[in-house]
Amino acid sequence: MTASVRFLEILVTAATGLATLAPILLIVLWVRDARGGRLW
Amino acid sequence: MNEVQSAILDPNVGWVILAAFSVLWVALGWWFGRDSGDVEGFMLAGRRVGLALGVATAMATWVTSNTTMAAPQLALQLGIWGMIGYSLGAVGLILFAPLARRIRDLMPGGFTSGDFVRVRYGTTAWRIFLAISLFYALGWLISMGTAGGVLIHALTGIEYRWGMSVIVGICVLYTVLGGLRAVIGTDFIQTVIILVGVVVLAWLAIDAVGFEKMHAVTLAERPALLNLLFPAAIMFLFNNLLFGVGEIFHSNVWWSRAFAFREGVGMPAYLIAGALWVPVPIVAGFVALTVPALHLNVPSADMVGPMVAAHLLGQNGAILVFIVVFAALASSLDSLLAATSDLVLTDLYKGHLRPDATDEDLQRMARWIVLGLGLATWALCLPRVATLAALLHFTGAFVASTIWPIATGLYWRRASSSGAAAAMVLGTLSGLAAYWSIGFYVAALVSAAVSMVTVLVMTRLRPDDFEWKDLETLSVPTGLVKPAPANVFMDEGVSR
Numbered sequence: 001m002t003a004s005v006r007f008l009e010i011l012v013t014a015a016t017g018l019a020t021l022a023p024i025l026l027i028v029l030w031v032r033d034a035r036g037g038r039l040w
Numbered sequence: 041m042n043e044v045q046s047a048i049l050d051p052n053v054g055w056v057i058l059a060a061f062s063v064l065w066v067a068l069g070w071w072f073g074r075d076s077g078d079v080e081g082f083m084l085a086g087r088r089v090g091l092a093l094g095v096a097t098a099m100a101t102w103v104t105s106n107t108t109m110a111a112p113q114l115a116l117q118l119g120i121w122g123m124i125g126y127s128l129g130a131v132g133l134i135l136f137a138p139l140a141r142r143i144r145d146l147m148p149g150g151f152t153s154g155d156f157v158r159v160r161y162g163t164t165a166w167r168i169f170l171a172i173s174l175f176y177a178l179g180w181l182i183s184m185g186t187a188g189g190v191l192i193h194a195l196t197g198i199e200y201r202w203g204m205s206v207i208v209g210i211c212v213l214y215t216v217l218g219g220l221r222a223v224i225g226t227d228f229i230q231t232v233i234i235l236v237g238v239v240v241l242a243w244l245a246i247d248a249v250g251f252e253k254m255h256a257v258t259l260a261e262r263p264a265l266l267n268l269l270f271p272a273a274i275m276f277l278f279n280n281l282l283f284g285v286g287e288i289f290h291s292n293v294w295w296s297r298a299f300a301f302r303e304g305v306g307m308p309a310y311l312i313a314g315a316l317w318v319p320v321p322i323v324a325g326f327v328a329l330t331v332p333a334l335h336l337n338v339p340s341a342d343m344v345g346p347m348v349a350a351h352l353l354g355q356n357g358a359i360l361v362f363i364v365v366f367a368a369l370a371s372s373l374d375s376l377l378a379a380t381s382d383l384v385l386t387d388l389y390k391g392h393l394r395p396d397a398t399d400e401d402l403q404r405m406a407r408w409i410v411l412g413l414g415l416a417t418w419a420l421c422l423p424r425v426a427t428l429a430a431l432l433h434f435t436g437a438f439v440a441s442t443i444w445p446i447a448t449g450l451y452w453r454r455a456s457s458s459g460a461a462a463a464m465v466l467g468t469l470s471g472l473a474a475y476w477s478i479g480f481y482v483a484a485l486v487s488a489a490v491s492m493v494t495v496l497v498m499t500r501l502r503p504d505d506f507e508w509k510d511l512e513t514l515s516v517p518t519g520l521v522k523p524a525p526a527n528v529f530m531d532e533g534v535s536r
Contacts, residue, residue, distance in 0.1 A: 003120050003266045005255040011120070012251070012326045015127075015319035016242045022099075022316040023235040029092035030228065038090040038302070040221070 049358045054196025057359065058203075061366055062210045065226055066217070069374075072225025073218015079403045082219035083151060083382050084300040093224050094301045094309030095316070100227035100371035101293060102133060102317055103234050104180075108361075108368050109187055111325035112344040114276075119265030121273030123325030125280045132284035133314035139289065140298040140306030142450050150514045153295035153446075154387035157460075159511055160449045165461040169445075170387055172438045172464060173290055177380040178420065179435040181373065181413075185421035188369045194346045195358045204421050207366070211373040212414030215381075216407045220300060223374045230367040235320075237364030241349055241357070242323045248352050249330045257333040265329065276481040279436065283484035286439035289446045293379040327352075377417075381409040436484035437471025443488050444495040452499075453506040459498025467491030 114122035158166040192203025349357040445460035471487025
């Protein structure tokens with residue numbers, strides 16, 4: 001059973017999209033913690 | 041091959057980047073760690089780490105150089121299941137989330153995973169656990185030190201031993217300067233750099249090769265990589281899942297963070313970090329599927345990632361991968377140095393050699409132990425003994441044997457002490473037998489299975505009657521209050 005082009009495309013695109021959002025989420029969390037005095 | 045060779049950085053450029061980031065990490069490490077204070081502040085960042093830093097440090101530590109270098113290697117060897125299997129390493133982070141909350145609740149003043157095993161299961165199981173844990177930690181340290189030397193050599197031509205020495209030396213320096221605060225603070229910045237780097241490389245690779253061409257050429261030249269029923273790859277998938285769970289459940293790297301996070305942060309931090317980690321090995325690994333389309337001649341499997349980046353992006357690709365992997369190496373190496381030195385300090389030095397050591401002794405020794413561990417890592421990395429993945433998976437037999445003793449010990453008061461000790465020994469031996477007789481992709485599977493059966497059978501035959509409040513004896517005042525030495529490491533010494 002061979003993976004199709006579509007399967008490969010969905011897998012890689014979804015993973016890359018989620019990984020693109022990750023640093024944005026981290027920075028949002030940092031700002032939230034810093035404003036609330038909860039960074040450390 | 042010629043195009044790749046021409047894209048490799050000039051050694052002088054390599055030294056400039058290496059120097060610039062070394063200065064940056066040491067300066068940031070010093071700055072973040074300048075208020076570390078007492079031994080609790082140095083080892084556990086004052087137990088007040090918030091969610092943003094908590095998520096970032098869990099992610100950064102788990103995104104190792106192996107994620108960025110061995111994921112492409114595994115994709116090249118095992119195809120699609122190789123990278124999906126690697127991404128299941130995130131299951132360990134996600135499953136550890138409730139354990140982190142449980143650990144914090146049971147032992148608000150605990151210091152190491154060894155503390156728990158000693159009090160919960162007694163001296164014999166504790167010593168077996170320490171042997172496994174320290175062996176694994178050294179294996180991981182060597183793996184990352186080796187990766188550093190390999191990467192720098194592949195991209196710049198700088199001799200392996202020089203590159204490895206610089207990376208190990210820098211991490212040791214800023215960990216000595218700032219302790220866990222330095223580690224966690226730099227982890228945040230390193231995580232952002234790693235994620236941006238792998239994402240940029242992935243989008244550029246997609247744009248340069250395209251899925252149609254990638255699929256067609258791979259199907260023609262390496263069809264097994266697209267085979268969804270590739271038996272060894274499917275075994276690897278489950279094996280890697282259990283390997284990751286074993287690594288995280290037992291390692292003091294993750295326990296020390298459970299102790300260091302402020303109350304209520306451990307569970308969401310590990311859940312978010314796990315969810316965000318899932319795509320990283322796929323993003324970093326799929327570039328290996330471009331190798332057939334790009335007609336690259338890869339001389340060593342663990343150089344796939346850097347070579348593809350250099351081929352696709354020329355000098356800028358080489359610089360990008362260099363920075364990303366330097367950040368990945370540093371973020372894991374520093375965490376492991378800090379957590380392993382905690383284990384050596386509390387469980388070997390205080391637990392075995394100097395039970396009467398004072399708080400001041402421990403504070404002084406903490407830095408010497410980080411330094412000694414760094415030197416040991418450097419010496420063991422000098423001969424390049426194994427490929428990264430081989431070294432990584434050799435330890436799977438060891439760590440998977442600890443999954444059941446740890447999980448049942450945290451939730452099941454009848455879980456047997458003798459069963460825990462036997463499970464770690466029998467699990468490890470059977471996992472090693474499977475490693476040598478079948479392959480690396482079954483070692484953790486067999487080890488975890490044998491360990492589980494042993495725990496269940498022994499608990500049936502010789503159940504414990506453990507009192508959870510015994511773990512509270514590890515408690516010390518939290519926050520910035522300096523802990524009373526008599527309470528820090530348990531007055532009763534090493535025995536239960």
